[in-house]
Amino acid sequence: MFITEPEREEGHFSTRSVHAGEPKEKPFGSLTMPIVQTSTYHFEDTAALIEHMERKEAGLEPLRGEYGRYGNPTQEVVERKLAALDGGERALVFASGMAAVTTTLLTFLSAGDHFVLTEDCYRKTRQFSLEVMSRLGVTCSIVPQGDYAKMEEAMRPETRLVVGETPTNPYLRVIDIPRVVEIARRHGALTLIDATFGTPYNIRPLEYGADLVVHSATKYLGGHNDLLAGAVIGRAELIARIREMQGMLGGVAAPNTLYLLLRGLKTLGLRMARHNENGQRVAEFLERHPAVCRVWYPGLPSHPDHEVAARLMSGFGGVVSFELKTDLQGTAAFIDALKLPYMGPSLGGVESIVEQPALMSHFTLDEAEREALGIRGELVRYALGIEDTQDLIADLAQALERVPVKAHTLAEDGRP
Ligand SMILES: Cc1ncc(COP(=O)(O)O)c(C=O)c1O
Numbered sequence: 001m002f003i004t005e006p007e008r009e010e011g012h013f014s015t016r017s018v019h020a021g022e023p024k025e026k027p028f029g030s031l032t033m034p035i036v037q038t039s040t041y042h043f044e045d046t047a048a049l050i051e052h053m054e055r056k057e058a059g060l061e062p063l064r065g066e067y068g069r070y071g072n073p074t075q076e077v078v079e080r081k082l083a084a085l086d087g088g089e090r091a092l093v094f095a096s097g098m099a100a101v102t103t104t105l106l107t108f109l110s111a112g113d114h115f116v117l118t119e120d121c122y123r124k125t126r127q128f129s130l131e132v133m134s135r136l137g138v139t140c141s142i143v144p145q146g147d148y149a150k151m152e153e154a155m156r157p158e159t160r161l162v163v164g165e166t167p168t169n170p171y172l173r174v175i176d177i178p179r180v181v182e183i184a185r186r187h188g189a190l191t192l193i194d195a196t197f198g199t200p201y202n203i204r205p206l207e208y209g210a211d212l213v214v215h216s217a218t219k220y221l222g223g224h225n226d227l228l229a230g231a232v233i234g235r236a237e238l239i240a241r242i243r244e245m246q247g248m249l250g251g252v253a254a255p256n257t258l259y260l261l262l263r264g265l266k267t268l269g270l271r272m273a274r275h276n277e278n279g280q281r282v283a284e285f286l287e288r289h290p291a292v293c294r295v296w297y298p299g300l301p302s303h304p305d306h307e308v309a310a311r312l313m314s315g316f317g318g319v320v321s322f323e324l325k326t327d328l329q330g331t332a333a334f335i336d337a338l339k340l341p342y343m344g345p346s347l348g349g350v351e352s353i354v355e356q357p358a359l360m361s362h363f364t365l366d367e368a369e370r371e372a373l374g375i376r377g378e379l380v381r382y383a384l385g386i387e388d389t390q391d392l393i394a395d396l397a398q399a400l401e402r403v404p405v406k407a408h409t410l411a412e413d414g415r416p
Contacts, residue, residue: 068255078261079231090240094231096229114160118168175308199215221348285393
């Protein structure tokens with residue numbers, strides 16, 4: 001522990017995102033938290049070393065640094081800030097969202113254990129769960145998004161964890177966290193929610209009883225498409241166990257990255273308000289457009305989880321998915337005609353990013369495999385940045401003019 005000042009909890013979201021976790025007095029009178037670019041920390045004398053080691057041995061938090069893999073001052077400020085924003089006792093930051101997910105799974109699951117994962121989850125989380133955890137003797141059941149009867153059926157005496165995501169990619173499904181927590185608790189399992197698409201501005205799973213919340217901080221938390229990081233937040237005893245595992249696996253973020261993340265977090269509320277506004281207004285515009293077949297956005301009453309989203313979330317984020325009344329080629333021509341967004345993976349930064357999942361995240365699958373996952377050639381995922389709404393809509397309108405509209409069948413109900 002580098003920072004001994006008590007947490008400043010007071011204030012609303014942006015007041016906390018600016019001030020929480022920050023000691024008022026920083027080294028050299030600096031207003032911002034400096035980057036401490038060191039891999040190792042030295043001890044003044046042997047007495048200081050022994051005091052440090054004795055604290056560690058007694059399971060107490062160290063009062064100083066020892067080695068970069070066990071934390072650094074900027075990391076600690078980010079962690080205190082994230083805990084304050086998500087309403088958890090402690091947070092732990094990682095080198096990437098996947099480091100946060102994999103380290104957490106490896107902390108709580110051992111040979112013979114079982115866990116439940118919701119279907120519409122991040123594909124690398126799914127791949128790790130199916131390909132790597134199984135090698136360690138841990139079994140995993142994948143249950144359809146929003147089917148709580150199937151979730152109940154999947155629970156076993158050896159189920160230790162239920163892992164969900166909210167909202168999901170690309171269909172922005174919103175999981176009913178209180179319902180999942182009720183099922184998990186009744187079976188003695190922990191609930192872990194990946195709220196990367198939600199962010200603590202829009203949804204705080206711990207307030208609904210989840211035990212742990214995980215984020216790819218690469219996305220909205222960092223917010224500028226310039227870093228990779230991850231985080232997990234929850235009760236102190238759970239985070240202490242994950243921290244121990246991180247100390248062994250080593251997926252720690254570098255001091256420079258942590259500084260960028262700290263800087264990004266201070267404007268999270270401002271950015272999310274604009275992302276939410278852009279998401280809602282663009283989704284409404286698209287839903288009215290004659291070249292658009294269907295729009296998925298939790299803020300639209302037509303979304304299958306609108307009721308759950310309205311109950312649990314205070315905003316619905318900047319990602320909008322939609323299908324055009326054309327085919328894969330027509331959709332590619334539409335994307336090429338867009339002038340504002342970059343074409344690429346990822347989301348949550350100030351710059352808008354667009355992708356055609358059939359040609360990006362699902363490129364290696366053939367058409368039948370893609371369709372089985374509900375990914376049509378004409379699906380677009382648009383991660384809106386913080387540009388002005390009217391410019392984003394004008395750009396979409398001119399690109400939609402070029403869509404060669406074809407007869408198009410609506411996806412059947414029940415499709416993810
Ligand atoms: C929902 C979700 N979880 C986890 C991750 C992994 O995060 P990272 O890319 O920071 O490792 C991503 C990345 O796209 C994601 O979208």
